[in-house]
Amino acid sequence: MKQQIRILGIDDSPFKFKDEKATVVGALVRVPGYLEGLMRTEVTVDGSDSTEKLVEMISRSKYREQIKVVMIDGIALAGFNVIDIESLHKSTRIPAVTVTRDKPDLAKMKSALMKYFADWQQRYEKITRLELVEVRTEHKPVYACGSGVDRTELAQLVRMSTVRGSIPEPIRIAHLVSAAFVRGESYGRS
């Protein structure tokens, strides 16, 4: 894998459950950590439009051709607005991966989905469809899955884009920006 690739890191902003929408930020980073561009969109809190909104944001972006991988903080945005990673990959023709610090508790997730969503099965299926890989970092391990990349590439992508701690820069920067958008100042994980 090329050492100078550009990754679009994606994270959502903090939101309150009474909010209808949450802001989602994409940070285009030349690995390991050089920020080259930013973009944003909005997705519905607990809705089902995250895949569509990400495809739209990426497709209309002037940075589109430079994005070699899309890297998302977890598989859901704005609560349980679950992303269809394979569909995101197919629609944009850009490999898509998710990275999280906490190993997802699938049993807990399933029962929350069953409680609140009539379409819980579709959501749960999107969450569990791809194999979750534990990637060792210099810090704690992270958990990643992806479409359009194999296990080795998944681990490479995480390592080549991590500068400090265990969070890849594209996601760390997207997090700082989305929090500052909404709260006026960034917080946490920096």
Next chain:
Amino acid sequence: MKQQIRILGIDDSPFKFKDEKATVVGALVRVPGYLEGLMRTEVTVDGSDSTEKLVEMISRSKYREQIKVVMIDGIALAGFNVIDIESLHKSTRIPAVTVTRDKPDLAKMKSALMKYFADWQQRYEKITRLELVEVRTEHKPVYACGSGVDRTELAQLVRMSTVRGSIPEPIRIAHLVSAAFVRGESYGRS
């Protein structure tokens, strides 16, 4: 000067002249280019509140103690909302510098100020009070002035925070973020 200092880069968002306010972003960067935090405020287009608003934003920030230098893209925000750099330095007790790529055309600035502002003399005085220093970079030179730093430190600060081209990272990143805030996607100078 310490090699690992943190600089708060400041830039304003694009605005239209019918807008009452423009967004201003502060990007806390550990030199040369590691983004650690973001904050924002608003200033009045062509108003006189930029110094006050910057002091307020910095004073209330949880990153306050980490900021060793404030580095602003030019001496005015949101049109001709001129910053009093010495007052900013005194109020925050943090050295304040401005950096621009284009050498200011003072005659042109003066005539624009005279045409549109009853208080043009105060604005022009703030612009011209500090000595402008030409700083050589690997690219084109930039023009800087500052309060709380000497000529040598001014040049050091620019060089130690510039990664590519001639724009210091703190300002480049603040620019990307402020543009994405307002336009939905960053543009230019990246």
